[in-house]
Amino acid sequence: MMKKMSISTSKTSLVLFLCQIISALDVPLDSKLLEELSQPPTITQQSPKDYIVDPRENIVIQCEAKGKPPPSFSWTRNGTHFDIDKDAQVTMKPNSGTLVINIMNGGKAEAYEGVYQCTARNERGAAISNNIVIRPSRSPLWTKEKLEPNHVREGDSLVLHCRPPVGLPPPIIFWMDNAFQRLPQSERVSQGLNGDLYFSNVQPEDTREDYICYARFNHTQTIQQKQPISVKVFSTKPVTERQPVLLTPTGSTSTKVELRGNVLLLECIAAGLPTPVIRWIKEGGELPANRTFFENFKKTLKIIDVSEADSGNYKCIARNALGSVHHVISVTVKAAPYWITAPRNLVLSPGEDGTLICRANGNPKPSISWLANGVPIAIAPEDPSRKVDGDTIIFSHVQERSSAVYQCNASNEYGYLLANAFVNVLAEPPRILTPANKLYQVIADSPALLDCAYFGSPKPEIEWFKGVKGSILRGNEYVFHDNGTLEIPVAQKNNAGTYTCVARNELGKIQNEVQLEIKDPTMIIKQPEYKVIQRYGQVSFECIIKHDSTLLPTVTWLKDNDELPDDERFLVGKDNLTIMNVTDKDDGTYTCIVNTTLDSVSASAVLTVVAAPPTPAIIYARPNPPFDLELTGQLERSIDLSWIPGDENNSPITSFVIEFEDALHEPGVWRYQTEVPGSQTTAQLKLSPYVNYSFRVIAVNRIGRSQPSEPSEQYLTKSASPDENPANVQGIGSEPDNLVITWEPLKGFQSNGPGLQYKVSWRQKDVDDEWTSVIVANVSKYIVSGTPTFVPYEVKVQALNDLGYAPEPSEVIGHSGEDLPMVAPGNVQVHVINSTLAKVHWDPVPLKSVRGHLQGYKIYYWKVQSLSRRSRRHIEKKILTFRGNKTFGMLPGLEPYSSYKLNVRVVNGKGEGPASPDKVFKTPEGVPSSPSFLKITNPTLDSLTLEWGSPTHPNGVLTSYTLKFQPINNTHELGPLVEIRIPANESSLILKNLNYSTRYKFYFNAQTSVGSGSQITEEAVTIMDEAGILRPAVGAGKVQPLYPRIRNVTTAAAETYANISWEYEGPDHANFYVEYGVAGSKEDWKKEIVNGSRSFFVLKGLTPGTAYKVRVGAEGLSGFRSSEDVFETGPAMASRQVDIATQGWFIGLMCAVALLILILLIVCFIRRNKGGKYPVKEKEDAHADPEIQPMKEDDGTFGEYSDAEDHKPLKKGSRTPSDRTVKKEDSDDSLVDYGEGVNGQFNEDGSFIGQYSGKKEKEPAEGNESSEAPSPVNAMNSFV
Structure with a gap:
């Protein structure tokens, strides 16, 4: 027979038990995915361990399990195989392991008593249930007996014994009369825990012949009754009073053992006249306030959910006017096994490592044993990837055949626990669970979360792209979550579009596209305003909103944060609320709430209703004084x-x-x-x-x-004795041997007379019967010296004056002074959870040793040394405090791969107790920090030298470095990524075979066996030719270019400002300046200093529509400036990043266009002089297009081609209003529309196709095209 076993019952499905996986793989709760994955069996439902059944009904022993493929079921009975096919009374439910034993058709329940266990098995392992003990309930009849009448003297005690028959489970006892009425109970007469009826003293009214004890058996729903008992009370005069005597328990002491988590019931019933009053205390401690209850007129002490801390001596005291008696019950709390860390299901990829941990506690300490697929692991088939180490199973380099179900059994003399946990080794290609083309809509300037739920084994890597063929997303504007979600913290309009998620592992690759739409926020552009209105008038509140045209808003009005009254006087319009015939009840706060499917805004205003109309002649003010x-x-x-x-x-x-x-x-x-x-x-x-x-x-x-x-x-008023006593009376010791009694003195008008004093009284709780008192002057405290350390006192303070005393004050409980705790916590254990987190357990100290109010425990911990660096360091101790009577605590923020020490101390109001012995523990390796620096030196035509420093915090043993780099072109697009692995002992590298005059971006990080750390980035440029290299002399430092250069000066101009940027090559320099002036002007250059070493500057205060020249220089380098650049401000002008106005093909094209226009004008002029008609104009008039109507019909001009313009060059376009100004909204032909930026209308070859095809905007960039790529033409400069 195996040891007693159990598994915690769970009624959850496969979906729920997968959510407890804590391995390298997390299986999403996706029903379709779960149906496809192979899965070892898991018991989901089973009957209780101790299963008492009704012998008259069929026995149903539950066993349900989930798995893929569906598991098969088998049973054992009393340790041997139970063949249900050989017993006609036993059947198993289809697709289930639940047994049904047919009792109602001739079977006997007693024949099926025994211990049953269910096994669920499929090709990936076997799970087992608890040992289920089946016992039929029993409700035997009462044995017949002849009961003699009870003759008892008035005032004596009496016990009526019930002695019910032994049933299974034990019956519920109650006393009634022959009319089936419950017998009244009180402090004098009550039923004990054993069912007997106790009389502390009998009275004449207790005489009756129908004291009947009933036993109710719940399982069989039957009630048995004892024969009636007769009681006759005879009186004697006078009745003798008696001091208390305990009826139960007997003697002065007794013992009781209870299990952790159960309900502790202690009973004291006393005889005596007058009826004794029962009081309970715990010696050397307090009764737990939130778990203690008194029942049966305080004769029963009930403490729920007991723990080891509740062990101790409990004293019941029975007292009446003649004396008292007490009984001490020594309680010991033992514990059946309970989980500290139950084993969790483990899902691994082939070749991965993992652990199953099974830790339990109890009193006494439980033993741990392992089973594999229901068989003791010592005789189970061997698995080379498995190693058992006490309460832990370690798996290394698992294979698919390593899948199995493991059982952990923790048992002691009070019970057992059994838990199933499977190891499931899966090899699965990536799957994306988020629906394809899912649409996300968010409000501008709010976070956007794009899901990419995935699964695969090994765990796939996730990458995001903008568009279908865009470059991989990187940078601070994105946050990449471990679950695959892409977060854009502050979504803008330009973030809208298609996003592609790619999941890949060694078994495959899959991608999915989602759509993101950015909506304008909803705003209340005119809010309701505060209104004052006279009664019976009319008032309106406005709430005018602006919202995204694709969202449908709903407007709701509230009054005082509640719905508007159901009253026809309230009229809700599209953008207002009107209240007709205003009354006083309409006074309040009115709120307009606008909701869309994506956001909500609100605004409020107060309505004040007054009696008189608010006119300028009436002034509302505070009243004059009475x-x-x-x-x-x-x-x-x-x-x-x-x-x-x-x-x-x-x-x-x-x-x-x-x-x-x-x-x-x-x-x-x-x-x-x-x-x-x-x-x-x-x-x-x-x-x-x-x-x-x-x-x-x-x-x-x-x-x-x-x-x-x-x-x-x-x-x-006349004097009198005080009416009240001081408030806030407290008793708190300031030293271990005193008690400081404090109170709030009465105020002068509370003294009621002269000579105010205070009577201070105290006595030790449950020890002293007499009060010690002293009268003090009108002060606020009194110190009692010579007290024992930390014992409870009853304290009261009474006011008095020359005319008498105040009413009797109420008592408060205080404590004498605390002293430092005497005992350190024992059995300190450390469980390292991961490289930065540990869990500390300890045994609580005895409450007697605390010598004060237990405030909690402190953990002192400090790093001794790093395991990767043996140098000693300054030791900085850290402290964590855990309030209350806790027995564990978490240590966060530890440094990986380090050795630590810690100790634990108990804390009371006085201070800390002694420290436990130092406990040493070590944290495992983690990922390293970024390398301390990355320098790029010695640029040549085709090589760069990289130097780096090791990580400041290696967090383990460095295994290698990873260098990734890629070229960057002039439009800031990134080229292909190259990756190089470098040994951990290297500190420099020469990269060869690079492109000349090319900028590269480098990404560099370090690795330990755990994984890669954060990376450091840097950029560098190879030189254009050998002339830019200064040959080093012997002993020279690093090589610098022979001369500095400022290249690629670009401008981005708006109406009144321009952004100037450039590229600098040469020695380090931090003092640049920008010079600018009006193009063609002979005025001096204006100079602006650039702060720091930035490579950009914003020129402000420019004149719209004006051409400017600009150049960049460096302070301290005489005659060193960039070449000049020319730009023009204007409405919505794009940046002048590429100037092709000097290109031959473009000049030719423009000349041809100008020549054609000139010929057309000449022809038109000749035809007008001949009085002819312009046929195109007739067609334009026939179409009535307002865009091409004549500007001046009275002077005979042909719309856009007026005589006044024939001799002047074209400006910004071929259509110009009479005032010679160009406005974008007035002229669709303005060449401003064909420049760079999102409104550009030139096609790739510079033609005007976009204008005449109706296209107003660029097509979105595809592939690796940057959204910042310059337009192929700058139309403004080509026409200047």
Whole structure:
């Protein structure tokens, strides 16, 4: 027979147990994917371990499992195979392992008692259920007995025994009479845990002949009854009183063992007259506040969810007027096994490593054993990839045949646990689970999350591209999540388009496209405004919105954050809310909420309803102060105050606030007395003794509070004894041997008379019967010396004066001073979870040793040394505090591949206890930080030298470096990526066979056995020719170009500013300047200094439509400047990145176009002089196109080709309004439209095809084309 076993019952499906996988592979919860993947069996439903069945009904033993392929089922009974085919009474449900034993057709339940276990098996392994113990319930009859009447004397105790028959499970006991009415119970008469009925003392009314004990057996739904018991009480005069005696438990001490997590029930029932009162305490500790309950008139102490910390001595004290008796129950809490780390399912790729961990605790410590596919692992088929190390199984280089189900069994004398965990080795090509062409819509300037849910084994690598054939996405503007999701933190309009996700592993590659649309945000451009309206008037709130044209907004109005009243007076329009016939109930806050499918905005305004119409002649203000205050009806504890209200200033007075001054104790201090409605002008005020009162009144309306009235006359009340005692009484020790009793002293007007003092009383809780008292002056604390360390005290403080004492004060519980804890936590264990996180366990210290309020535990930990660098370092200790009585804590932020030490200390209000012995643990390797630097030196025509520094934090043993690089062309497009692996002991590399005069981008990172660290990037340029190389002399430093150069000066101009950028080659230089002026002007150049070593500068304050010249220079290099560049400002001009105005083919083309236009003009002029008609114009008029109508019909000009323009050069286009200005919205033929940028309309060959084909915008770039690529022409410069 194997050891007792169990597995935690779960009713979840395959979808749910896969979510617990914590390996290198996470299986997404996708139903289609889960149906296709091979899967070892998992038990999903089973009957409880201890299964008590009704002997009259069929027995159903559940066993359900999931797997791929579907598992087959078999059973054992009492350790041997159970062949259900040989028993006609037993059947198994189809596609299930659940057994049905037919009892209702002749079977006997007793014949099927035993221990059953289910096995679910497929080609990838076998899972087993708990040992399920089947027992039929039993409800035997009561044995017949002759019961003699109970004759008892009044005042004596009595026990009526129930002694129910032994059933399975045990019955529920209750007492009733022959009319089936429950017998009343009280502090005097109650039922014990064993079912007996106890009388602490009997009274004459207890005489009756129908005390009947009933036993209810729940499983069989039957009730058995004992024969009635007769009780006769005879009286004796006088009745003798008796001090308490315990009826149960007997003796002075007893013991009880309870299991962790169960309910602890302790009982004390006492006899005595008068009826004793029961009280419970825990020696040396407190009863747990949130888990302790008192039942059965405090005779039963109930503590739920007990733990080892609840072990100890519990004392019950029974007390009446004649004395007391107590009993001590020594409680020991043991523990059946419970999980610390249950094994989790493991999904691996062929060749990967993994571990199964099974850790349990209990009292006593449970033993751990492993099974493989239901067979003890010692006799299971060998697997070379498997190694068992105590509570851990280590897998190395697994293969598909390594798939299996492993069982961990943790058991001790109080029970067992059994958990199934499978190892599933999968080799799967990548799959993308996100639907193809899924559309994402987001609001501009908000995050966009594009999903690419995937699965594969080995785990695929994910890459994203913009467009179908675009370059791979990189850079700070994107965030790439481990689950494949691409995040654009701040999505802009230019982020819209098609995105392609590619997943690849060694078994294949797959891609998917999604669409992203960016919508304009919804805005309220005219918000509702604050309104003041008179009653019965009409008011409107406006809410005018602007939204994306593709989104459908809905507008909702709220009043005071709730729906509008269901009232026809409220009219909701398209962009307004109108309230007709306004009433006082309409006063409040109105909110306009605009919702679309993507966003929501709101705006609010307040409506104030007033009685009079708001006209300029009426001023609403705070009321004037009341006057003529008068005191009447003077009594010892009350007085009447009356006043005349001041002017309300057009806003009704809503209330009056009355304040008082005590000239005897606090002169000049005004305190709140009461508040009365605005309709009252008198108030009866309650008074305190021994106060010299003055009163004043403040009026309140909607606008605010008035100034206070003039004070009333003074009134001195007579003295009396105090009415109240000090508040906030506390007892807290400041030293281990004292108790500091503090309180809040009464204020002067609370003293009620002269000679205010305090009576301070204290006694040790549950030890002293008598109070110790002392009378002190009007102070706020008293110190009791010579107390034991940290024991509870009952404390009270009573006020008194020359006329007497205040009422008896209530008691509070305090504690004498704390001392430092005496004991360090024991059994400190460290579980390293990963390279930066560890979990620490410890045993709690005994509460007696804490000697104070347990505040928690502190873990001191420090790094001893890095395992990759043996040098010693300054030790910086770190501290983590864990509040409460915790027994574990997490240590985050550890450094990988390092040796650490730690200890644990308990903390109370006084401080820290001694430290536990130092525990040493080591963290595994992690990925390294980026290399400390990357320098690129010695550029030649075809080579560059790279030098680097090792990572500041290697976090392990470096295995290699990876260098990736790719060329960058003049349009900032990236070329093919080259990757090189470099040994870890190298610190430099010469790259040869590079292209001359080419810029390269380098990506460099380091690796450990765990993986790659973060990378460092750098850019460098190979030189154009050997003339730019300075030959080094002997001992010279690094090689620099012979002369510096500033190249590729480019401009991007707008109406009033221009962005100037350039490329600099040469020695390090940080002082550049930009010179500019109007093109063709003889004025001096204007100079602007560039801050730092930037390679760009923005010129501001330029004149629109003006041509400028610009050049770039370097300070300190005489005569060193770039060549000049010319640009022109203008509306929506694109940057002048490529100037082809000097290209021969372009000049020829433009000359031909100009010649054709000139010939056309001459022909038109001749025909006009001959009075002829221009046939094209007739066709244009017939089509009535407003774009080509004549500009001046009265002077006979032909629209665009007027006489006034024949002798002038064309400017920016062939159509010009009479004022000689060009506006983009007025002229579609303006060559501004054909320049660079998103509005350019030239085709690739410079023709005007785009204009006449109706195309206004460029086609989106495809492939590796950059969105910043310059237009092939600059039309403006070609026509200047």
